[in-house]
Amino acid sequence: MIEISNLSKHYGDTRAVDGISFSIQKGQILGFLGPNGAGKTTTVRIVTGFLPPTSGTVNVDGHDVVADSIEVRKRIGYLPENTPLYTEMNVVDYLRFIVDMRKNGVTDTNRRIKAVIDQCGLGDVVHKDIGELSKGYRQRVGLAQAMVHDPPILILDEPTVGLDPNQIVEIRKLIIELGREKTVILCSHILPEVEATCARVVIIHNGRIAADGSPKELQASSEGKGAVYVQIKGASIEFSQRLAVIPGVERVTDSKSMSDGVCSFELSTFKGSDPREGVFRACVDNGMVLLEMSRKEVSLEDVFRNLTKQEAA
Numbered sequence: 001m002i003e004i005s006n007l008s009k010h011y012g013d014t015r016a017v018d019g020i021s022f023s024i025q026k027g028q029i030l031g032f033l034g035p036n037g038a039g040k041t042t043t044v045r046i047v048t049g050f051l052p053p054t055s056g057t058v059n060v061d062g063h064d065v066v067a068d069s070i071e072v073r074k075r076i077g078y079l080p081e082n083t084p085l086y087t088e089m090n091v092v093d094y095l096r097f098i099v100d101m102r103k104n105g106v107t108d109t110n111r112r113i114k115a116v117i118d119q120c121g122l123g124d125v126v127h128k129d130i131g132e133l134s135k136g137y138r139q140r141v142g143l144a145q146a147m148v149h150d151p152p153i154l155i156l157d158e159p160t161v162g163l164d165p166n167q168i169v170e171i172r173k174l175i176i177e178l179g180r181e182k183t184v185i186l187c188s189h190i191l192p193e194v195e196a197t198c199a200r201v202v203i204i205h206n207g208r209i210a211a212d213g214s215p216k217e218l219q220a221s222s223e224g225k226g227a228v229y230v231q232i233k234g235a236s237i238e239f240s241q242r243l244a245v246i247p248g249v250e251r252v253t254d255s256k257s258m259s260d261g262v263c264s265f266e267l268s269t270f271k272g273s274d275p276r277e278g279v280f281r282a283c284v285d286n287g288m289v290l291l292e293m294s295r296k297e298v299s300l301e302d303v304f305r306n307l308t309k310q311e312a313a
């Protein structure tokens with residue numbers, strides 16, 4: 001459905017996108033992840049035909065985005081990072097205005113507007129001015145404008161930014177529902193959101209692809225293969241040096257002093273190793289009490305941080 005080959009975009013000396021390639025099958029929900037400034041928005045603006053690439057090509061359903069941008073735009077619904085909404089228009093008038101302005105082949109305008117109002121849960125606010133709507137409802141209007149011409153592809157750039165937890169759950173449900181019949185690209189840095197909605201994840205970092213696979217595959221291939229969390233009574237922070245030399249422990253990733261002479265530690269472990277018995281014995285040998293010990297699986301968040309930590313540093 002979408003084929004991106006060797007795509008680059010330079011802004012002066014900044015290589016915002018630096019030779020990326022991947023393709024998306026019909027009906028797939030793809031999570032497009034990366035830290036701030038990684039190149040997500042730049043990439044999707046090229047895919048939607050709003051921005052020309054410096055080099056490389058994007059093909060959407062057989063149409064080149066540069067040579068054939070009108071055909072491409074007909075097939076794509078785009079929710080930009082900041083949806084430009086006309087605050088003095090009411091919801092229905094705004095959606096009608098969008099259909100008229102874009103001229104992308106909608107013939108049954110009233111029926112389409114009614115359909116997206118239902119799908120996006122806008123029924124109660126159709127005659128309100130957009131300026132009076134809460135942020136969550138404005139985001140729904142943004143989604144409605146992206147879907148009003150019933151495109152087979154939806155590109156959503158950070159669709160849940162600024163929403164409250166209830167609205168986030170609602171929008172996620174809607175995205176999963178839409179993903180049953182449409183091809184979706186979801187740009188995000190909210191990892192639970194991607195884990196909950198996407199079968200495949202592409203991680204971009206400094207304009208290059210750092211990982212591509214299902215959340216499970218990325219977790220399995222990650223370095224730092226696991227972690228153990230412990231709370232020890234009678235230990236000081238310096239006990240981390242003793243924990244660090246237990247067989248199977250790669251390093252101590254976090255040490256905290258809690259109340260009442262209790263410290264907590266997080267240990268990253270080598271692949272396939274289990275240092276829990278060693279931790280227990282180290283506590284006993286030093287007359288300390290092990291209050292809590294648990295094993296943590298690698299999360300998508302760990303994968304993301306491993307791949308992009310140079311940025312954080």
Ligand SMILES: Nc1ncnc2c1ncn2[C@@H]1O[C@H](COP(=O)(O)OP(=O)(O)OP(=O)(O)O)[C@@H](O)[C@H]1O
Binds near residue numbers: 014034038039
């Ligand atoms: N119009 C522009 N002119 C110059 N540089 C730009 C422009 N737009 C983006 N950039 C730069 O390109 C790089 C990629 O930006 P982009 O907006 O694509 O990142 P992003 O992954 O969407 O980040 P975020 O998570 O913050 O939205 C950044 O270094 C950014 O400063």
Ligand SMILES: [Mg+2]
Binds near residue numbers: 081
């Ligand atoms: Mg962005």
